[in-house]
Amino acid sequence: MKIIEYYTAEKKEHWLNEIGKCDWGAGQYLYQLLRENNLKKMVGETALVPMLVDGDKLVAFCTLAPLDDIQPTELSPWIGFVYTYPEYRGHRYAGLVLDYAESIATVMGREYIYISTNHTGLYEKYGYEFLKMEKDMGGEDSRIYRKALAEDGPDKDRRYENGARWKAEIIKEVRKGVDMTAYCGFSCNHCFLGEWCGGCRSAFSCCSYGTMYDKGVCPNIDCCRKKGIDGCYECEELDECTKGFYRPDNDGTNACKAQAMFIRKYGKEKFFQVHDKLHEIYDFKKTQEILGTSVEEGLKILEGV
Numbered sequence: 001m002k003i004i005e006y007y008t009a010e011k012k013e014h015w016l017n018e019i020g021k022c023d024w025g026a027g028q029y030l031y032q033l034l035r036e037n038n039l040k041k042m043v044g045e046t047a048l049v050p051m052l053v054d055g056d057k058l059v060a061f062c063t064l065a066p067l068d069d070i071q072p073t074e075l076s077p078w079i080g081f082v083y084t085y086p087e088y089r090g091h092r093y094a095g096l097v098l099d100y101a102e103s104i105a106t107v108m109g110r111e112y113i114y115i116s117t118n119h120t121g122l123y124e125k126y127g128y129e130f131l132k133m134e135k136d137m138g139g140e141d142s143r144i145y146r147k148a149l150a151e152d153g154p155d156k157d158r159r160y161e162n163g164a165r166w167k168a169e170i171i172k173e174v175r176k177g178v179d180m181t182a183y184c185g186f187s188c189n190h191c192f193l194g195e196w197c198g199g200c201r202s203a204f205s206c207c208s209y210g211t212m213y214d215k216g217v218c219p220n221i222d223c224c225r226k227k228g229i230d231g232c233y234e235c236e237e238l239d240e241c242t243k244g245f246y247r248p249d250n251d252g253t254n255a256c257k258a259q260a261m262f263i264r265k266y267g268k269e270k271f272f273q274v275h276d277k278l279h280e281i282y283d284f285k286k287t288q289e290i291l292g293t294s295v296e297e298g299l300k301i302l303e304g305v
């Protein structure tokens with residue numbers, strides 16, 4: 001048996017059909033959300049579906065996402081849709097998918113992880129404690145459990161080590177064949193957070209800016225999608241725009257806009273070539289360190305390169 005993740009799995013269609021065989025109403029709902037590609041819209045961009053598999057058979061699954069069925073809430077992240085197939089019950093296999101989710105959340109620096117459930121006495125076995133009652137999105141009472149992830153000790157060390165490995169595997173997979181031009185104008189290929197983020201067009205965008213917003217979608221992405229454009233570099237309002245990452249009080253605004261303007265003028269191919277060179281010539285972590293003085297200066301530096 002091994003744990004794989006739905007969005008990055010080979011034979012995704014097969015695993016979707018396996019989830020569809022689940023005899024539980026909530027499992028059928030998850031099947032429908034995945035089939036219609038709506039899970040991330042509902043619970044957040046960084047949603048994952050860890051699955052314990054036995055050859056071609058699905059043993060257990062759950063979700064790990066910024067949100068679940070308690071919305072709106074300040075609490076995050078959540079484990080949801082925990083299910084073990086009848087023939088595999090009684091072996092605590094659910095604990096393996098929970099551990100996978102908890103490990104990824106640990107690596108993402110979360111202090112607690114939450115579960116909304118009707119069960120009493122189940123999640124306590126996996127180290128969860130009852131926190132409070134809340135109404136779920138359907139108006140029903142739900143028991144909220146949480147588990148502390150940040151307490152130092154061997155458990156955290158083990159989760160961190162495994163979580164780092166699992167997250168790196170996910171990042172590697174989701175980046176394959178994806179355009180690494182960020183909507184705002186950054187290069188996700190050259191981003192200092194690239195090791196931890198799939199890029200904002202991937203199935204696992206952990207953009208530190210995006211995660212501050214509802215369901216992990218940054219305002220620039222949301223705006224581009226609504227306008228039906230590929231990125232801010234295709235927008236007529238780019239020069240004057242103060243939305244999202246272009247907010248005047250953001251220290252990365254000038255550098256980011258300069259890059260979007262460069263793409264608008266010279267295209268993505270040149271942009272990536274210039275970025276490669278930029279890293280050969282200058283020593284920097286964030287582009288604002290060299291392109292941040294002003295949009296005009298930033299653009300000039302990129303053109304000079």
Ligand code: SF4
Nearest residue numbers: 188191197199200207
């Ligand atoms: S943090 Fe933002 S710019 Fe960096 S790789 Fe992720 S989406 Fe791209």
Ligand code: SF4
Nearest residue numbers: 223232235238241243
């Ligand atoms: S208005 Fe601003 S955020 Fe929206 S697409 Fe245009 S440049 Fe991007």
